[in-house]
Amino acid sequence: MRIGIDIMGGDYAPGNIVQGAIDACGRLGAGSQLVLFGDQRQIIACCEKAGFDYSVFEIVHTTEVIEMSDHPAKAFQQKTDSSIVVGFKALATQAIDGFASAGSTGAMLAGAMYTVRPIEGIIRPAIASDIPLLTGSRALLLDVGLNADCKPDVLYQYGILGAIYAHLMNGLETPRVALLNIGSEEEKGNLVTKETFKLMKDSTDFLFVGNIEAHNLFSGKTADVIVTDGFVGNIVLKQAEANYRIAKKRNIDDEFFNRFNYELYGGTPVLGVNAPIIIGHGASSPLAVTNMILQTEQAIKVQLVTKIKEALYKSKTNIT
């Protein structure tokens, strides 16, 4: 399989990205080839500095960079020789099997939505994030920011996407899917969650375990997949990530609080599009980049996209 990486994206690119790719090499499967999109001269310089033989990588030379300050959609249209745009072209033509970047989230989403495109039948793709559980395991939270306003049928599909991801990527046989809400009873919540509960409670597409309240998010007692809209999910995730920074600031070195460190989770998968796409944190360290690459490899290996398509096809009669 061929794993594409944007070398120019991220606050510490290309240094951290190349280093992360180098570190990933020893941990990738035998059939995995890393394909680096970026400035060839800089990539080679980074490798030489690290004493690493750059011929291990396949390098696709690009001359432009989509900056964090660029308007994502415009930049995606105009910077046609940028690492992200060239990467997406390779992904769309199956010259690579998956693509990861710690660069402009907006440009990555533009590529996901307009070049790779949503899977047929998916109303809205989502972005997801792992959160740590006190059990030592992790849960998947989605959507964490792609769709701020979600209708019930969209949230229902997030249940499908989340269950498949947690099954294939987090190794759970039958993930427990919960709806994030402000009460445990069916009639609690806002207009959208009340309607969503009605759709989910009879689901045969995933194991719905009911509502989860925010004080139980990290317990692991009830849910492996937590479904919410992108507004609430983004707030929950940012509040959770702040725990790590606050703990550090307070000189707390605790195994659980340390697991709120985003570096450990690689990146945020875009779910419901026609190829594995992972978006890393802008400030990604080499460790975060390595994890992002390994996550992309796994998504390709487990045939995440194919399995989502199959599940969606099976469930079509269930969604109106």
Add this chain to the structure above:
Amino acid sequence: MRIGIDIMGGDYAPGNIVQGAIDACGRLGAGSQLVLFGDQRQIIACCEKAGFDYSVFEIVHTTEVIEMSDHPAKAFQQKTDSSIVVGFKALATQAIDGFASAGSTGAMLAGAMYTVRPIEGIIRPAIASDIPLLTGSRALLLDVGLNADCKPDVLYQYGILGAIYAHLMNGLETPRVALLNIGSEEEKGNLVTKETFKLMKDSTDFLFVGNIEAHNLFSGKTADVIVTDGFVGNIVLKQAEANYRIAKKRNIDDEFFNRFNYELYGGTPVLGVNAPIIIGHGASSPLAVTNMILQTEQAIKVQLVTKIKEALYKSKTNIT
């Protein structure tokens, strides 16, 4: 002033409530009289057990209790001699100046909405909660669960309510009011926050400082009042409160994380109704009850309700 307390409400009533009232006595102002609503025999027994002279209290004997398992609105109509209903009647007739309970939140809200009633001009009252800041200070979060679905004009009024509360109760000259959102820019957010930003940005009713993202909630760098709908606010608050329990479970004894302990904050004020009403946590300890009583006393002393009415009257031309 006369401060009413429901002695029968809460998981550990009447014991914890009476003890909290006893502990409050030494800390109340000279003109403050505690009025206890509940079973006289039990109240006296609790006082005698504590070696406390119960004649310090004014006791209003009641024979019924609204249980947590009761349907709040129905129980409020049917249990006419319950401590909560009798307390609200006293509040509505100004026989007491404020009322606090750690009992059924639903019944307390029923009393607030139908007996004491919203202030004229308030579209929807809110419930608010203090959250700890890393600066050592605290911020006010509202709504934390009364209105799961809020329109922009409702959120705008929460800015007014929050600013007045933070000024009078948290001692801030000009509280900074922020809108909880998923990006710092005006155009970020969901449909409701985008519209709310437009209303707030020209506000002369309070100092609007823009959007706040969840990773900055506890920093104290940008906001003293954080406005959001009751769905998001409830989730943020429960996630924050879980920090305390998780820290305890992890044997972390940290001054900041300890401040996520709800006991320190007394209770949740109902803002935008015609009298000071404070709802305590069901599991309130004597310390939490004492703080709830002191909070009620302060709300009466600073004339919270009158000040809200004045601000609302001034702002009427600003809200469409």
